[in-house]
Amino acid sequence: MPELPEVESVRIGLAGHVLGRTIEGVCVYRPYSIRHTPGGAEEFQDELMGATFAEVARRGKFLWFILDAPEGTGRALALVVHLGMSGQLRVHSDTESGPGSHTRVRLTLGGASPMILDFVDQRTFGYMTVDELVLTTDGGPGGVGTQLPALPARAAHIARDLTDPLLDLAATAERMKSRRSPVKAVLLDQGMAAGVGNIYADEALWRARINGGTRADRIALPRLIALLEAGREVMTEALAQGGTSFDALYVNVNGESGYFSRSLNVYGRAGDPCPRCGEPIRREAFANRSSHFCPRCQRRK
DNA sequence: AGGTCGACCTTAGTGC
DNA sequence: TGCACTAA
């Protein structure tokens, strides 16, 4: 499941291939995948045809391509992508090949050597849409990959990345402390700090030795700050490793490869000994999803 | 206000 | 082999 490190890997990979290219073809195989576009496939095509990719930016799990419209119609637009649970963006140059069975949208990009950008999404929870850019409330850059103090309207409620130096950890910890919900839920709240998903939330909690079910307001401020720092560390390390599993012409998110199989301490390791104390890692249901933790290092308080 | 649950959708894997 | 259920 793509979280901040995975989406950032995709962003970096894409930047190297699509910047400066113009969209010459738009194929929507699955209208549901562009469901957030009010005018449907027709509007989606109209707004994209002829547009050029000026920048590729990201905030949390949102990715967007800032468009240079052919006839500057005033409003700044971006092609927004959210990968959901299983989305992938793939770039390749064989314009002859047909779309795979899970390809939902295909864009043909012009240039010296034309290329294809496929949005592949098995489960379909992800989506693509064209959205208007709105100014950031703090005046800072809208996301990683752009200097513009703007981001897509539909991502405006997302906080700055947990890994963003501009995010004030102490202030964020204070906000967390005002919540009575389980700290894991607060960590997953994209309006608090963006980019943390189920996997990295479990990893951060394990590193900080905090039980995710503990009410946030019952945790001392320094521990909340430590939790945020732990999250920042895991995601930074994951990004460093995630970069290695992608090669030039194949840009994707593969939930099983690289970082996943090796470096995770608790996620997907139910029954395995805790790397710190040897106690078997436990897996429990939490808010309709699974949580992994060490019952010894992460006692409920 | 918080917490739990189901919905959204597709498919690969597991077990009887 | 296939259906039912689950995890992702």
Next chain:
DNA sequence: GTCGACC
């Protein structure tokens, strides 16, 4: 992964 409904 995310949203909205209901207790």
